[in-house]
Amino acid sequence: RTLEENGYVEARDVALPYCNTCQTFLADRFLVGTCPYCGAIARGDECDQGCQRYLDADQLINPRCVTCGSPAVKRNARHHFFKLSMFTDFLTKFNKRLKGTALARNYALGWIRQGLKDWGISRDLKWGIPYPGDEDLVLYVWAENYAGYISFTEEWARQTGVDWEDYWIRDGKIINFIGADIVYHHAVFWPAILKGVNYNTAYAIVASGMVKVEGHGLSKSRGFVIDIEEDIIKQGIDLDAVRYYILSYTGYTKDLDFIWKDFQIRVNNELVGILGNYAYRVLLFIHKHFKKIPQGTLTDEVTSQIRNTVEAIDKTFHRFRFKEAADAAMLLASFGNTLFQQSEPWKTIKEERDRAQFDLYQCLQVLKAITILIEPVMPAISERIWQQLGQDGNIHEVKVEECTEPLVPGTKLPNPEALFTKIADETVEALTSRLNQRIESARAKAK
Ligand SMILES: [Zn+2]
Ligand SMILES: [Zn+2]
Missing domain, CATH: 1.10.730.10 (Isoleucyl-tRNA Synthetase; Domain 1)
Structure with a gap:
């Protein structure tokens, strides 16, 4: 509402992808096609399997309906747009001063240089949060997700007896710890929205690297996974050792190859x-x-x-x-x-x-x-x-x-015990072959 009052949102008539067979508009995950940048199969709003770019439905090559496969046609509808392009200068400055990982900053600055398009924030879907003032539509999920961070803070503040506004409106320091695949939302969309309603924008964005297993991207369907329960806890391996390994290997921000x-x-x-x-x-x-x-x-x-x-x-x-x-x-x-x-x-x-x-x-x-x-x-x-x-x-x-703070001499000490056990070669061999079996059976299943 505040965004609308401040003139950052407007309604426009647009031609959107529509399926004549299913008689429905094809928003986001209901539309598939080929990504114009990397050639991967992408959904209507992002190239989630490929280059991770935020996409406009118009950019997809050979767009079609997820449900029935019919080619998408265009049909006019009235939708609400957030005028992201008005924030180009602000977002450039924001990302230049942003602390955290260079990865987040550089991606965002690159996208801004390519030019920002206004952002459709309403959807014609049966589920979702009704669009304020236009109840036939719902809010695009990425437009309201971030509000969750704020309502969690409010909830936590209520429980601990502090004021949530100290964090989000007054001089709070917001740090976003995120996966590298959602940099766009955190470094472009949300800072603009927060600015539009005069809330604090992030002081830092720390984007984690990707996790690989033995050189391959993490994938449950292809068997490239480490099972915490089976592979670690049941093997008597200390979870703290895994935490140490991940942190000391990657520092959180680089890619981790679990070998x-x-x-x-x-x-x-x-x-x-x-x-x-x-x-x-x-x-x-x-x-x-x-x-x-x-x-x-x-x-x-x-x-x-x-x-x-x-x-x-x-x-x-x-x-x-x-x-x-x-x-x-x-x-x-x-x-x-x-x-x-x-x-x-x-x-x-x-x-x-x-x-x-x-x-x-x-x-x-x-x-x-x-x-x-x-x-x-x-x-x-x-x-x-x-x-x-x-x-x-x-x-x-x-x-x-x-x-x-000096230890107090004379304090009784219990019988000491060894803290860690060595991981034997046989354990590593067993775990490696277990992983290979998992990959093999996933491959067989796929056939
Ligand atoms: Zn792509
Ligand atoms: Zn269809």
Whole structure:
């Protein structure tokens, strides 16, 4: 309504694709044809299988009815249009200042340069949200989807007792985490609509890469899938390891090619070899000799090493470079390993017990910091280390400032347990052949 009052929407008579056999207009997914850009089979509003472009029904080559296959004919109808072209300057500026992934920005700027067409936002369909003031029509789904983000915020704000307008109207910072296939809607349509009603537009758009399995695009019908239940949980593989793999491989924003062999290497070398090894070694040694947190105070070296890691991770989050956050936490574990190795507690424990306690205290504090820092990526593992550190309270509520909050000497430590198990070659072989079988049977079914 506000868009209409502000003069951004107008009704026009247009010739639209129509099926004489089914006696119905062919909107969006009810119309198919060939994409003029890439030649893939596309639907009436987008090239969803091919180049992902937003399309106008007129652009389709050989358009026909999805239901009966008849060629589409043209028939006049009155529809409502959002004057997207009025926002060309705004959208150019918006995308130039937009933070997040370059992918989103560059796609959008390219589309804007090609020229923006006004956008039909009403549809002649039996289902959907009635078009305000013209109840025979419904709103195009992509025109009202984004409103869901706002109503979710309202709902959440009601439950938590904050004001949703702080986020959407006053100085809120909106960040959209999306798949790369819906950049057009988030970087072109919605900023224009939000601007048209004077709501906050996104501060950043972070578009994820595509997921592949062993080099092929994810596809359930072709068998290129990883089954979380069958392939991961039932194999005794830690879900946190999968989360770590995805993040440290792609940082979320690059394409991910899920390869079992590669997964095994990352888990065994990094999670088992560096993080798991460090935690277990330190905790086991301390438990054997003291059964509680040893006496000590934090050295400046350890304090500043932890602080630097916290700062580095803070920066990567603000730049949406999540892979670097995982790397920084792993680097701190390597630092801890070196610290343990160089202080040689297995020697000092015999003649200089106080020295050993003091050194081990540093190692334990490093582990505490790592535990807090990996929590967003490996929530279950961090819970387990937290418990092994003899800490009360919920790790998920611990603030990052507590990384340098000194551990309390004398706190009882439980029996330590290994955090990760190595992924055996046989497991990888079994999972790879299971995947191949899945692909084979999908191929047979298709025939
Ligand atoms: Zn295409
Ligand atoms: Zn038809």
